[in-house]
Amino acid sequence: MLTLHTADVLLSGPGREPLPAGAVLVEGDRIARVGPYEELAAACPHARVRRWPGVLTPGLLVRGADELLERTYYPDDPYETAELGAGPISGAEALADLKPTESRWGNSARRATQKLLARGVVAVAGTLTVPAVRTAVSRSGLTLLPPSPAPGTPSLDPFAGCGSPQEAFHGVLETGAPARFAAFAVADPAQLLARGATTCVATVISGRLLHRRR
Structure with a gap:
C-alpha cells in the first residue's frame, strides 16, 4: 500500500x-x-x-543509550510512582538502593523507548550490555548504533545540546x-x-x- x-x-x-x-x-x-x-x-x-x-x-538520533537505558530507571506508572515518584532515577547510590533486576531493567527500557518514540527518535547510539534492555530496544523498532559522541549530557530529547536541529537527524x-x-x-x-x-x-x-x- x-x-x-x-x-x-x-x-x-x-x-x-x-x-x-x-x-x-x-x-x-x-x-x-x-x-x-x-x-x-x-x-x-x-x-x-x-x-x-x-x-x-x-x-532523530539519541546518543548515550547506555546512560539513558541501563543507568537510568523509569518507574512504572501508576504501580511504582507512589513509592518512587514519577521522575527517572539515576546515580549509583539511588540505583543501589533500588536494586533493579534484569527483568525490571527490561521493563524500564521498554517505557523509555516509548518516550523516545514520542520524541521522534528512530535510532539510539551506545553499548547496551543488559540482554533484556537490548531486547526492549529491538522490539520497539529503534535501530541500535555503535557509540558516538553526544553534543551534551545524554537526554531523552535528541535536540538537547545541539546547535541546530539537523545535528539530531538520522x-x-x-x-x-x-x-x-x-x-x-x-x-x-x-x-x-x-x-x-x-x-x-x-x-x-x-x-x-x-x-x-x-
Whole structure:
C-alpha cells in the first residue's frame, strides 16, 4: 500500500532547503518519492494520505543509550510512582538502593523507548550490555548504533545540546531511503530547538506509524 505523508513544511535533511507543503510517499518500508504534495497526490491518487501539522523531518538520533537505558530507571506508572515518584532515577547510590533486576531493567527500557518514540527518535547510539534492555530496544523498532559522541549530557530529547536541529537527524528523506521520519507541531524548523522534541506528533519507522499523539 502507498501512503503519502505531508506537513506544512518538509525538511528532508541537513543542508537542504525547507519545502512548503512537501510530502513523502512510502511504499512498504521504503520511501518511493519525495516532493510537493500536490505533485505526488496527482501521480498517486489512490495513496492513503496522512496529514501532519508543522514540520516533517528525518527521524532523530539519541546518543548515550547506555546512560539513558541501563543507568537510568523509569518507574512504572501508576504501580511504582507512589513509592518512587514519577521522575527517572539515576546515580549509583539511588540505583543501589533500588536494586533493579534484569527483568525490571527490561521493563524500564521498554517505557523509555516509548518516550523516545514520542520524541521522534528512530535510532539510539551506545553499548547496551543488559540482554533484556537490548531486547526492549529491538522490539520497539529503534535501530541500535555503535557509540558516538553526544553534543551534551545524554537526554531523552535528541535536540538537547545541539546547535541546530539537523545535528539530531538520522539519515535523509530521499527516494529509496528507509521510511523513518517524524512530524513536529511547530510553525517552522527554526522552532525545533526552542520547543524541543516533545512537540512530536508522529514517528514512522520502516513505514509503520509507531507513535501518534492522541
